[in-house]
Amino acid sequence: IVRLLRKKEAIVYPIMTKAATHFLSPLTLQNLASQGVTLKLFSRDIRKAEHLSLAELADACLIAPATANIIGKIANGIADDILTTIVLATKAPVLLAPAMNNMMYENPILQRNIGSLKAIGFKFIGPDRGDLADGKIGLGRMTEPQEIVECLEKIMQSRDDFLGKGFVVTAGPTREPLDRVRFFSNYSSGKMGYALAEEGASRGARIVLISGPTSLDPPSGVEFHWVESAREMQKIIREKMGEADGIVMSAAVSDYAPAKKENGKIKKTTQKKFILELVQNPDILKELGQRKR
Incomplete structure (x- = not known):
């Protein structure tokens, strides 16, 4: 996703949760984005509120993959890390690309959280049906990067005159x-x-x-x-x-x-x-x- 966005000359500011660092090195993501990776809520510079500066800077916010945990936090107004804090502070459109076990995705609690976010303007793409991380096949696979980037472009170019309808x-x-x-x-x-x-x-x-x-x-x-x-x-x-x-x-x-x-x-x-x-x-x-x- 970062490569595709960079090819379109987008400036990408990567944000990683603690869990994300277990799957991908921050240095790898930094090299792909050509920007420093934001990992913590508080900056060493006490004059600079990192979450507020990124929230104001963003033209759009993409969360990929979006876990059930992140979706639940945002839906319930919880801001206990850098990612959720930025999402709650930004006025930019937010696109989430869910990815998880099919049983988690079908859980009524998660579906309620997704519905709540959609009702206030959050955008979702996917998930798709396919091979999952646990070896099973089902609905929960993250949508392909090309489709996610295309969806993000459309959101940035779109109007919201039907929001809530x-x-x-x-x-x-x-x-x-x-x-x-x-x-x-x-x-x-x-x-x-x-x-x-x-x-x-x-x-x-x-x-x-x-x-x-x-x-x-x-x-x-x-x-x-x-x-x-x-x-x-x-x-x-x-x-x-x-x-x-x-x-x-x-x-x-x-x-x-x-x-x-x-x-x-x-x-x-x-x-x-x-x-x-x-x-x-x-x-x-x-x-x-x-x-x-």
Whole structure:
């Protein structure tokens, strides 16, 4: 991450907690950043408050990896080391890239802390699913450095006019199964919905992106749900709409679905005609309008 930021001509001021020094030498980080590493809360120069000078100097603050401990401290206003003190003192945007065991990440206490920080403007990216430090595979791996740096750039260029607002965005097509190998769908790429979700997140909104099958990667910083059928999309929307200030329906939802899904593959017969019965899918947009009233 430091190398990538330096390539973009950023001035990087490294800060390390005591725990971080067990994984990486401060000298190594200093050489990468070409700046001295701040390790302690108090400077030898009594006229200089290190945490205040760095807090005022920063255009952005990135915590990578962000442990459950650090997230918990910040969420509860604890400032007992140089990092947490700077975060509480700075007015710059703060981006956290969580990394931890999947069971820790899924803990309700941690999720509550993350939610509290998001509600007051803190940004998060990841974690991703992959190989974890304990040898397991799960959700808790830190997002790749390139993605983190790109997210940081967007945050620094973004506006926060949607801060504190929540939106549900739908995107892509739906698939209505006919049998185990065939389905009805459409050519929707999902690009519009993904672009809207990305823009909303960059402007401070909490975004829930509900997407049908596409070839696109989910934007950073959004809550992502993958669905196939119209009814699956309807179910997730019902679950999430109560938390939203607005809903953007850009998905191309199928109007009809086969009345019956065959258990196996429909085989070719000698009949020259194949009659298929379709039933109407739920009108999700109409339902949302009725609930609003």
